[in-house]
Amino acid sequence: SKFDFGIVGLGVMGRNLLLNIASHDFAAAGLDLDTEKVNSLQQEADANHTIEATTDVKHFVELIQQPRAIMLLVPAGKPVDSAIASLLPHLDKGDIIIDGGNTYFTDTDRRFLELSEKGIHFFGMGISGGEKGARFGPAMMPGGDQKAYERLRPIFEAIAAKVEGEPCVEYLGNGSAGNYVKMVHNGIEYGIMQLISEIYDLMKRGYNLDDATIQKTFEEWNQTDDLRSYLIEITGKILKQQDEDGSLLINKISDWARSKGTGKWTSQNAMDLQVPVPTIDAAVNMRDMSKTKPERIEAAEKLVWNSNPSDVNTSEAIIALKSALYFSIVVTYAQGLAQLHTASKEYNYGLNLETVAKIWRGGCIIRATILEDFRKAYVAKSDLPNLLLDGGIASKLTQNQAGMRAVIQFAVQKGLPVSGLMNSLSYFDAYRSANLPTNLIQAQRDFFGAHTYERIDKEGVFHTQWAE
Numbered sequence: 001s002k003f004d005f006g007i008v009g010l011g012v013m014g015r016n017l018l019l020n021i022a023s024h025d026f027a028a029a030g031l032d033l034d035t036e037k038v039n040s041l042q043q044e045a046d047a048n049h050t051i052e053a054t055t056d057v058k059h060f061v062e063l064i065q066q067p068r069a070i071m072l073l074v075p076a077g078k079p080v081d082s083a084i085a086s087l088l089p090h091l092d093k094g095d096i097i098i099d100g101g102n103t104y105f106t107d108t109d110r111r112f113l114e115l116s117e118k119g120i121h122f123f124g125m126g127i128s129g130g131e132k133g134a135r136f137g138p139a140m141m142p143g144g145d146q147k148a149y150e151r152l153r154p155i156f157e158a159i160a161a162k163v164e165g166e167p168c169v170e171y172l173g174n175g176s177a178g179n180y181v182k183m184v185h186n187g188i189e190y191g192i193m194q195l196i197s198e199i200y201d202l203m204k205r206g207y208n209l210d211d212a213t214i215q216k217t218f219e220e221w222n223q224t225d226d227l228r229s230y231l232i233e234i235t236g237k238i239l240k241q242q243d244e245d246g247s248l249l250i251n252k253i254s255d256w257a258r259s260k261g262t263g264k265w266t267s268q269n270a271m272d273l274q275v276p277v278p279t280i281d282a283a284v285n286m287r288d289m290s291k292t293k294p295e296r297i298e299a300a301e302k303l304v305w306n307s308n309p310s311d312v313n314t315s316e317a318i319i320a321l322k323s324a325l326y327f328s329i330v331v332t333y334a335q336g337l338a339q340l341h342t343a344s345k346e347y348n349y350g351l352n353l354e355t356v357a358k359i360w361r362g363g364c365i366i367r368a369t370i371l372e373d374f375r376k377a378y379v380a381k382s383d384l385p386n387l388l389l390d391g392g393i394a395s396k397l398t399q400n401q402a403g404m405r406a407v408i409q410f411a412v413q414k415g416l417p418v419s420g421l422m423n424s425l426s427y428f429d430a431y432r433s434a435n436l437p438t439n440l441i442q443a444q445r446d447f448f449g450a451h452t453y454e455r456i457d458k459e460g461v462f463h464t465q466w467a468e
């Protein structure tokens with residue numbers, strides 16, 4: 001019998017996705033050059049799971065029924081090109097290749113053109129949810145060749161996470177839309193992770209809360225509509241995980257964070273599009289800052305700030321911290337979604353941000369109950385340029401801003417680094433400034449470079465002979 005679907009790359013994501021597909025009664029073939037990965041997957045084949053794994057590309061392609069659907073789950077960059085090159089001699093016109101990795105969107109645009117010349121349908125599809133998501137229900141962000149997607153829709157809808165019966169997968173838009181949306185998803189992921197870590201730091205070093213109280217607070221926050229989300233949920237779990245000796249594991253993990261680049265791409269491309277995403281930028285910066293460990297140890301001795309001891313009411317502090325976390329998380333989503341709004345026009349993606357918010361409600365790393373509020377905001381106004389302009393969201397932010405400001409004041413007084421929180425508040429304060437001091441910057445540009453400026457009282461472009 002012929003197989004419905006093929007997966008190239010049987011690492012954690014590929015293997016789990018293939019098992020997910022097979023558990024939904026689709027016959028799935030897998031290809032990997034690593035015999036161990038192939039053998040271990042083959043052992044999962046049984047009466048209920050039609051699986052065949054192989055190291056032989058020709059055999060793999062022959063297993064799949066035509067027109068074939070083959071998904072690549074290999075590291076982004078060169079490995080994707082080599083996987084495509086190894087498949088091509090065995091494929092036929094009309095076959096579909098899906099790139100399920102964290103591919104940079106311009107690579108997808110290039111491959112789309114190269115493959116369409118050969119009659120192969122190609123589309124990029126961001127997949128989120130980590131190992132467990134891949135196995136039991138990820139969020140998936142497909143874009144590109146819509147006809148090809150439609151053919152595979154039954155498989156993807158079957159294996160996706162569901163929220164109130166709706167699958168967390170839907171066609172998003174033209175070209176590299178799927179990879180672009182996944183990239184921004186990751187930028188938001190970086191931002192939220194940074195914000196949670198700053199709140200944790202304020203609890204620990206700022207308010208001197210004990211580990212158990214900190215853990216319990218995150219667990220409780222995850223029971224509230226404002227903060228219930230995957231990243232808060234895992235934070236509560238992480239903070240109670242014990243090491244072998246019974247002590248808390250978190251206190252033994254080094255503060256040196258790695259990254260694979262998707263957050264940085266989000267910031268880089270936001271700058272190209274001239275869309276401000278300062279919380280995401282701060283998150284990328286702080287991962288880089290984390291790598292300056294030896295310098296920080298030296299600087300800790302030299303750059304001393306003795307903060308005044310302050311009387312704190314712990315329960316009030318926790319309420320303010322909750323406001324600050326809610327406020328800054330919403331502002332982070334607003335930045336990412338505003339980037340998507342602009343990118344959609346710039347790259348002709350034709351994105352519907354209501355669909356993006358809908359897909360992100362489940363399965364993915366940034367899933368959260370508040371995404372339902374965002375979805376509603378786009379239902380009310382589909383071309384909303386920024387979530388902060390939605391009446392409901394604006395009023396909830398306004399309610400939480402006193403707590404946000406109190407937390408920043410406390411952090412500044414204590415000398416604790418909170419660039420994610422600060423950048424979120426500054427973004428909010430800049431966005432609600434009908435007049436910014438950029439008039440002075442325009443004047444300076446004209447003063448030293450005759451770069452000209454516009455006026456508020458007259459039409460036209462002006463240059464002044466400034467008095468030296």
Ligand code: 6PG
Nearest residue numbers: 128129130186259260261262365
């Ligand atoms: C997901 C994640 C995932 C990403 C990791 C690691 O949605 O499942 O975004 O795709 O690879 O989060 O990212 P960094 O290594 O850059 O932290």
